[in-house]
Amino acid sequence: MRAATTHRVILGIGGGIAAYKICEVASSLAKIGVDVVPVMTAGAQEFVTPLSLATLCRHPAYTDRDFWAATHSRPLHIDLGESADLLVIAPLTANTLGKLAHGLADNLLTNTVLASTCPVLLVPAMNTDMWQQHSVQRNWQQLLADPRYHAIAPGAGRLACDRVGQGRLAEPQEILAVIDSLLLTRGQRDLAGKHLLISAGSTQEYLDPVRFIGNPSTGKMGVALAQAAAHRGAAVTLVHGPMAVEHRQALTGVQQIAVTTAAEMQQALVAQLPQADWIIMAAAVADVRPRDRAPQKLPKAALPDQLPLAPVPDIAAHLASLKKDHQRLIGFAAQTGEIESPARQKLQRKGLDAIVANPIDRANSGFGSDSNQAILLGRSGQRHEVPACAKRHLAHQIYDFVNALGDR
CATH class of the missing domain: 3.40.50.1950 (Flavin prenyltransferase-like)
Structure with missing residues (x-):
């Protein structure tokens, strides 16, 4: 038995x-x-x-x-x-x-x-x-x-x-x-007829051809989101930063657009926005970039003691200003320490419909891990906590949560 x-x-x-x-x-x-x-x-x-x-x-x-x-x-x-x-x-x-x-x-x-x-x-x-x-x-x-x-x-x-x-x-x-x-x-195709636009991975902001500002994001969460959406019947477009070949090969039937910088990611997402029903911002986008980019590798002696920085576009806020009433925009907040309050603030400040707050300072969670955990927050006060699980399992729970928000 x-x-x-x-x-x-x-x-x-x-x-x-x-x-x-x-x-x-x-x-x-x-x-x-x-x-x-x-x-x-x-x-x-x-x-x-x-x-x-x-x-x-x-x-x-x-x-x-x-x-x-x-x-x-x-x-x-x-x-x-x-x-x-x-x-x-x-x-x-x-x-x-x-x-x-x-x-x-x-x-x-x-x-x-x-x-x-x-x-x-x-x-x-x-x-x-x-x-x-x-x-x-x-x-x-x-x-x-x-x-x-x-x-x-x-x-x-x-x-x-x-x-x-x-x-x-x-x-x-x-x-x-x-x-x-x-x-x-159980075989449900509740996303059939929907087009999901998903961002994944890190962006890289270059100082010169070999040095950049970035972060440890591998894109695994975005890949899991793309797989789960496709398995539930959605058409999926994934805009991703630099990502391992095995992750890209795992996305049969998913349209992939590779980018490097935050500006390139924003351009690609804005171009794809009109056909999207849901936009899932799982990418870990750099917050700043070197103000100047050298066309050739800088000698070590020429590296500045203080690196002048410039802000990069706030992609999620920009997409929120462009999206139509029928579209849903879901963000991610990778946090250390107490994760819920900063995520709620980001949810409201950027005009998101929902946000996924996930810790990056706990074992088997966050960047590079095969598992994750999160608190899912909706704009109207909805809340659902997801304990540690495989990233694809989290992706399905995110879709269940967004579905439960109802149509706009």
Whole structure:
């Protein structure tokens, strides 16, 4: 008997060489306490053994042999379907895709899908020519029109057949990120039809080509916000400062605009503002810049003893002066010590609709951390405290909070 707080994920594995990647997904989920139940098609067993999946999942791997065996008190597909919080099919083959699109069920996996009501995550992988077939694309689009189905489209690259093109299975970390969001939101797409404009990372204000004023922000919170919004159905534009390649690669389907300075960030955000419904200012923008910028590296002896500084634009306040009545502007306040009072002042002073006050002087919070904690404040006095959690979990709670503010 699983604990009431444990999520159960039915992990359906189709027949394809990409099945080996699912071993990492299965192991990662099991390690964080998710109840992972592998269900393998006959084709999948040609690439990965049931014993391998059972060992990684800490749970028996079910096959069609179990489906047809009279060893269960209730039909196996009914038990699996009714107990699932999420069903993931990866790799999704053209064969299984066609069956699902037409409501067909001739094996344990497809019968379990029809016997369940939970969200289903589809992660296809196949040869480029197979993926581009009209019939395959028709089936794909038909399933995507059903709100129950969520998907990670195949990526492009070198395939097992040596073809270079679209058809690669999504990487395990991307699959895990979407699974995480779907378990948190139960598959809701409450941001569908909205366009979110998000800023992330630090800005850098240069003294010369190699020296700058900046801060330790890595952009992880902004990446989490962009992922969570996309997983909830939003169109997302992320304007970000210098950021690690792995963070940028984690943003499939998100429009990215790279900038360096505060002035460049303001220009990009103002340009994107008209199409945005919500603007989330998660970037740690520099407060000042060197008054003068040298075109060449200054010799050490030429560095000034006192550095003349000039203010940078207050981007959040400027956006507040430009936004329309239907738009919501949410700021961030990275603070040390007592965080709530300064955040409330910033909320009012800058004309924000809500603000996220988060400490940067506590363990496992703030810049560079994978986790965060915050106090969420609304303009009309709303308040919600979020204890330490993964940054993507905080992002979802921020969206829940903003949704609860109601329409303007």
